[in-house]
Amino acid sequence: MSSPRHVPVLLDRVVSLLEPALTRDGAVLVDCTLGLGGHSEAVLSRVPGARVIGVDRDTDALRLAGERLAPFGERFTGVHAVYDELPQVLADLGLDSVDAVLFDLGVSSMQLDERERGFAYAEDAPLDMRMDSTTGPTAADVLNTYDARELMRVLRDYGEEKFAKKIAGAIVRAREVEPFSRSGRLVELLYAEIPAPARRTGGHPAKRTFQALRMEVNDELAVLRRAIPAAIDAIGVGGRVVVESYHSLEDRMVKQAFTAVTASTVPHDLPFVPEGSEPELRLVTRGAEKANAAEIDENPRAASVRLRAIERVHPRRTTARGVAR
Known part of the structure; x- marks a missing residue:
């Protein structure tokens, strides 16, 4: 069993945001930041019909998460990739779309705990810091x-x-x-x-x-800049993208991407919204949700978290990059 420090931030809230998109049997969640598999384990346990594709650039994380999630059998698939490679990951698996995509950004607990990786400043260690x-x-x-x-x-x-x-x-x-x-x-x-x-x-x-x-x-901001539009493009109607950010630049990037695809392009003075002009996605969270004091006491990493989620409500007319389909 994972130690308390390995409990993912806002775990219950994240699962509750993902669950409505995973109600159909065989629904697919892509956990783009698999880590030790805490989010994936919770989804597989609480949503019996769901499948999870776990993506991580860290081979050690994939191995440990694979061991943890082995009891779920073929419902879990681990993939060694950086999360901006999401389109290729789905193509390799023969998937045109998925039902939910999750990002829990930043460094994982496992990486902080492995002294030789050099992520933590509390101990003298080699200056590595590569996630892969x-x-x-x-x-x-x-x-x-x-x-x-x-x-x-x-x-x-x-x-x-x-x-x-x-x-x-x-x-x-x-x-x-x-x-x-x-x-x-x-x-x-x-x-x-x-x-x-x-x-x-x-x-x-x-x-x-x-x-x-x-x-x-790890080129984290450039990777995220490519990954968020790819995730938005990947979900079908009713699908959701959920993101936990811990840095102001990351959260700003997510906010801007979500705002762009949920904003109406119809003039404000128009008395009605013409059919086909509605935004394809809607905001599920109002602004960025934060952890409460109890969560922060239990898990100090939660102090800086910003949680956002969107849902696709209409079929794709354009990609999140603005290219017509």
Whole structure:
């Protein structure tokens, strides 16, 4: 059984948002961020007729989730892919559409717990941070090869770090003495560069830098920018897309994508909506839902969650990218 820290954020609420789309026998949910399989397990347990396709770029997550979900037999299919590859995943499985798509963005509990992955700043570990440890540059590569301007951009845009310029300069100077390889040295540098008053507020002083490096290493925003329209295109009538975000840039991107496909294009002064002009999708959540105090006490990761959901109410006339079908 998973430990309490592996309980997915807002699990009951997420399942309740997905369930209306999964009522038909054989309905398919794509869990685009499978992780340890907590969401998928809950859906498979509570919605007996549903199937789940679990997508993850992390091979360790796929293995562990596969073991956890093995009792559900052929109702679960694991796929090694990045979630912006959703169209190809569905094509490979012979599916034209699905009934629901779920994203629980950010780093998983398992990745934080595996010290050698380098996601956590609490322990000294190799500076890796790749969600797929089989490919791509590491956080150490970013620290050791990006120039000061590029480093400042990453820290400012992805970490919302006020001292991005100061930290970037310090990183460039420090790597001339010795390249970065482990997280402990980076944490020491951050303590030295971030002024003491700022260190006393806003959580651990390394939190923003580590978040920024992780997002850069895994190209998270670009992947999400491609994945949300693909998910919207993938659902049929009655289908839902549910997204949990933990970063303001992610949530803004999801909000803009959802607003674009649920907004009416009919002039406000028109007394009626012509047939065929209705938005194809509707918002299921009013704005972004947040966790309550009890949820945050039980699961501190829930403090920053923003939950949004939409539902398709009319057949597709265009794709979410605006290309006519």
